[in-house]
Amino acid sequence: MSLAIAGGEPVRSEPLPSWENAGGRRIGEAEQQAVQRVLESGTLWRVGGTETPALEREFARLIGAGNAVASTSGTAALHLAVAAVAPEPGDEIIVPPITDFGTVIAALACNAVPVFADVDPLTGCMTAEAVRAAITDRTRAVIVVHLFGGAAPVDDIVAICRPLGIAVIEDCAQAYRTVATGGEVGTRGTIGCFSLQQSKHITAGDGGLTVTDDDRLAERMRLFADKGWPRSTGERTHLSFGMNYRMTELTAAVARAQLGKLDQVVADRRAVAAALVDGLADLDGLRLVPADRVDRHSFWLFPLWFDRAACGFDTASFAAALTAEGVPVSAGYLNRPVHLNPALTERRIHGSNGFPLTSPPASRQISYRVGDCPVAEAMIAGTLVTAPCNENFDDRDVADVIAAVRKVHAGLRAAAA
Numbered sequence: 001m002s003l004a005i006a007g008g009e010p011v012r013s014e015p016l017p018s019w020e021n022a023g024g025r026r027i028g029e030a031e032q033q034a035v036q037r038v039l040e041s042g043t044l045w046r047v048g049g050t051e052t053p054a055l056e057r058e059f060a061r062l063i064g065a066g067n068a069v070a071s072t073s074g075t076a077a078l079h080l081a082v083a084a085v086a087p088e089p090g091d092e093i094i095v096p097p098i099t100d101f102g103t104v105i106a107a108l109a110c111n112a113v114p115v116f117a118d119v120d121p122l123t124g125c126m127t128a129e130a131v132r133a134a135i136t137d138r139t140r141a142v143i144v145v146h147l148f149g150g151a152a153p154v155d156d157i158v159a160i161c162r163p164l165g166i167a168v169i170e171d172c173a174q175a176y177r178t179v180a181t182g183g184e185v186g187t188r189g190t191i192g193c194f195s196l197q198q199s200k201h202i203t204a205g206d207g208g209l210t211v212t213d214d215d216r217l218a219e220r221m222r223l224f225a226d227k228g229w230p231r232s233t234g235e236r237t238h239l240s241f242g243m244n245y246r247m248t249e250l251t252a253a254v255a256r257a258q259l260g261k262l263d264q265v266v267a268d269r270r271a272v273a274a275a276l277v278d279g280l281a282d283l284d285g286l287r288l289v290p291a292d293r294v295d296r297h298s299f300w301l302f303p304l305w306f307d308r309a310a311c312g313f314d315t316a317s318f319a320a321a322l323t324a325e326g327v328p329v330s331a332g333y334l335n336r337p338v339h340l341n342p343a344l345t346e347r348r349i350h351g352s353n354g355f356p357l358t359s360p361p362a363s364r365q366i367s368y369r370v371g372d373c374p375v376a377e378a379m380i381a382g383t384l385v386t387a388p389c390n391e392n393f394d395d396r397d398v399a400d401v402i403a404a405v406r407k408v409h410a411g412l413r414a415a416a417a
């Protein structure tokens with residue numbers, strides 16, 4: 001069996017179900033009726049609408065939070081959260097180096113300084129020890145990312161931060177229904193943020209949801225998402241600075257239909273992941289989410305970690321060969337860790353003077369360099385591969401993924417020997 005990358009027959013010729021095609025999404029009659037209902041109502045925006053408030057109530061109930069605030073994206077949801085915490089310009093927000101750039105945008109948009117804390121080599125999530133070491137007297141918040149659907153040690157991080165008055169914002173964009181040590185993610189910290197973007201577990205194209213038990217923070221977020229305008233008073237007054245991050249009724253109606261499918265989507269992803277773990281766990285030099293953690297994970301992606309010394313090949317070769325077999329995967333998930341993006345290393349933020357990474361407003365000159373987060377840098381460069389894990393994979397899809405991984409693993413090992 002020669003590898004497809006060397007001219008052999010690929011394991012798989014049809015595309016797998018994915019968030020990029022209809023076969024990997026659950027968009028059907030309920031969503032069509034939702035859109036129709038809104039169009040017929042004549043009210044397409046949330047002011048005076050019914051769908052967006054209903055989505056907020058339904059999502060808050062599902063997550064078990066006192067409040068939910070809808071917005072236009074996961075990035076907007078994070079921006080609401082940081083804005084509600086209200087850092088002073090130059091205050092610091094601790095973030096992980098493996099995440100979507102939206103996590104960092106939320107801090108920069110509030111003129112706060114992202115400070116990176118390194119990750120656990122077993123999960124890719126920020127560790128509590130790294131958070132503790134990154135705290136200074138300017139730290140106002142930590143944004144904890146539950147990467148790929150696996151829980152970060154958010155309860156340990158809350159235990160460190162709460163006595164210091166530091167807010168913990170959970171970025172749950174990849175982690176609907178994920179279970180952390182103390183319970184489901186989203187309400188372990190002060191504020192939880194979710195995304196409805198195309199690639200997430202459920203989608204309305206784009207959209208965001210932010211949850212909190214704190215009524216005062218929720219009110220700040222509602223104002224921030226609507227130009228600081230308190231609609232209930234009937235006055236055209238702007239109580240505070242804000243954006244227009246209002247979710248539309250069309251988006252909310254589709255999101256409500258998707259929300260009704262969420263638990264089945266997560267259950268189906270867990271079943272797919274359990275089968276993948278079962279079919280791959282014996283491969284040398286490969287580490288997966290442990291079988292006994294699968295039911296706490298929500299598998300936005302299916303991560304594989306390689307030990308080069310034990311398997312004899314590098315992740316870039318593995319990813320290229322597996323993609324050629326018809327299973328599209330990414331070596332490293334990101335091209336570079338977040339802290340090494342030119343927006344940060346070259347300080348391309350507001351204008352050209354480097355604000356807010358300058359002192360003042362920061363209390364020290366901030367710069368981002370190779371070596372700041374060695375575990376994350378090594379993971380992206382050489383140990384991590386992310387594979388798809390879709391709710392619509394059938395038995396044959398799962399069997400093809402297992403066969404392709406086993407074939408490439410054997411082929412590259414033989415070539416290295």
Ligand SMILES: *Cc1c(COP(=O)(O)O)cnc(C)c1O
Pocket residue numbers: 073074075076099100101102103145171173174195196197206207208
């Ligand atoms: C997708 C994602 C975001 C941003 O969400 P958008 O809706 O794309 O703005 C933020 N954080 C993480 C971890 C994500 O995966």
